[in-house]
Amino acid sequence: MPDQPLTPDEKLQQEFNRWAEAGEGxxxxxxxxxxxxxTIRRMDLRPGxxxxxxGCGSGWATRLLARLVGEGPEGxxxxxxxxxxxxxxxLARATSKDFDNILYVWGSAQQIPWEENFFDKxxxxxxxxxxxxxxxxxxxxxxxxAPRGRLFILINLYKDNPYSLQWVDKLKVPVHVRSAAEYVELFQRHAFENVEAVQIPDDTPTPDDYVTKSFHSLEDLRAFKRAGALLLMASKPDVRNAAPGYTIY
Ligand SMILES: C[S@@+](CC[C@H](N)C(=O)[O-])C[C@H]1O[C@@H](n2cnc3c(N)ncnc32)[C@H](O)[C@@H]1O
Known part of the structure; x- marks a missing residue:
């Protein structure tokens, strides 16, 4: 029997497993x-x-978050x-053994294996x-x-930073390339409130001897960093989703 073609999620799994094995994490x-x-400074995280x-990758940002919400008067x-x-x-589990407030889960953003109304951020x-x-x-x-929960989506690939488009062809999986305005419209269509898009420059210096395979030149890489990443922020309104099998009247 011929092999079944991979689903889009399986292709992503295969590609990012390759990244993990190559030390990209x-x-x-x-x-x-x-x-x-x-971005984390804007999240205004509180203990509890x-x-x-x-899309936590090797878990380095997860650990930054875990330190900020750890133990406090709020729990x-x-x-x-x-x-x-x-x-x-x-990889993330192996490098987070000292943390007792992190749980790493394997799954897809398109089917998040978690309960309704749970996350604050x-x-x-x-x-x-x-x-x-x-x-x-x-x-x-x-x-x-959770009702009034906040979303912080940070991406480096978007139309308004034209330098980012230089590395699309180098990726081995398909990607979406939208503008900030298109993302804002998309989030609003999904009933999110207070939708905002801001550009976050990357202020790390690029040394003159840095070798880039992703950009045409170091000047383009520097311009890409100056324009920065797109941060999309939004809030869930003050509503609760019904659990599966229940109807809210
Ligand atoms: C470029 S890496 C960034 C990883 C990490 N956030 C970081 O900044 O180091 C993208 C990550 O998103 C994950 N990813 C891609 N598609 C996903 C999906 N559909 N559901 C969950 N994770 C996904 C990949 O496996 C990968 O770890």
Missing amino acids: DKMQQHHLDITEK ERVLDL FGQVVGLDISDEMVR VLSVESFYYYPDQERALAELFRVL
């Missing part, structure tokens, strides 16, 4: 740390909060790191444009967020 920390720290790190906060790549999840770093069905992922994020 840790390298991404160097590339994404500056813009992620700036429940946070989802969607004991928890962070769930979710990723489609089981190799990334394995969601962070997702450099992952959202890979999701084959972004509409489905947004519906899932809406479902698992």
Whole structure:
């Protein structure tokens, strides 16, 4: 019997397992740390909060979040790191053994294996444009967020930063390339409120001897960093999703 073709999620799993095996998990920390720290400052995290790190990769950002929500007067906060790549999840678990408030889960953004109305905040770093069905992922994020929960989606690939388009052809999986305005419209269509898009420059210096395979030149890489990543922020309205099998009258 011929092999079944891979589903889009299986293709992502295979590709990012390859990244994990090639040591890209840790390298991404160097590339994404500056813009992620700036995003985390905007998240205004409090001890006791429940946070989802969607597309957590090797878990370095998950650990930053876990430190901020740990123990406090408001209780004991928890962070769930979710990723489609089981190799990334394995890596993240192996490097987070000292944390008792992190749980790493293997799964897809399009079918988040978690209950309704649970997370106070969601962070997702450099992952959202890979999701084959972004509409489905947004519906899932809406479902698992608590009433008035906040979403923080950070992406480096979007139309308004033309330098980012230089590396699309180098990717081995399909991606979405939308503008900030198109993303805002998409989030609003999914009933999110207070939808905002801001550009977050990457202020890390690029040394003159840095070798880039992704950009045409170091000047283009520097211009890409100056324009920065796109941070999409939104809130779930003050409503609760029904649990499966229940109807809210
Ligand atoms: C470029 S990496 C970024 C990883 C991490 N957030 C970081 O900044 O180091 C993208 C991550 O998104 C994950 N991913 C891609 N598609 C996904 C999906 N449909 N559901 C969940 N995770 C996904 C990949 O496995 C990968 O770990």
